[in-house]
Amino acid sequence: MTATTIQRLRVEDATPENVAPFGWLLGSNVPEPGNRLHFYDGVLRKPTRFESDEQTELTVATLRRRPLAVRWIERHFKHTQTFIPLKGKPFVVVLGAPNDQPMPDMGALKALRFDGSAGFCMKIGCWHEFPFVLEDDTDLIVILRRETHSNLRDVRGTEAEGDDLEKRDLWQRLDLSIELDLN
Secondary structure, eight states: OOOSEEEEEEEEEOOHHHHTTTEEEESTTSOOTTOBOSSGGGTSBOOOOOOBSSOEEEEEEEEOOOOSEEOEEEEOSSBOOEEEESTTOOEEEEEEOOOSSSSOOGGGOEEEEEOSSSEEEEOTTOEEOOOEESSTTEEEEEEEEHHHHHHHHOEETTEEEETTEEEEEHHHHHSEEEEEEOO
16 A cells, blocks of 8 residues: 655754754753753753653664665654764654644644754654654664554554554545655
């Protein structure tokens, strides 16, 4: 099964401003006024914002390029999922603002390219597709709740659902595939 309706989405470079509806950047080059600690001449920063009310896991995902077409979109209700690139390799995430609807606003989705110099932490409830990489063997640290892994095993047809996850199949629900345009 494939979708017969195609929506094209232009990929934009991630900036603190266009990331703000979805989350925030993490990195030494990201402004964080007033976040420096007194110790060690102020070189250490206080922890960034991150929320998780349960056991949290760090996963190192080694990713390969895949077709730049979105089939699934998901969100999490109990934690601020985070992607941190290793080795400075870029990645792209398709994002939809958090809402109280069963699907994101499809006309307001954004595709953002992270250049590999900073990570990205999503707001709770932010709709997203798992990152697309632009180079094979791109390593990302993924921070998420242990429960999310369990929810991903609770497959119902072509979707997954649980207390921390809604993973929706755009092909099945909307007969829609979103193709990314890197230009």
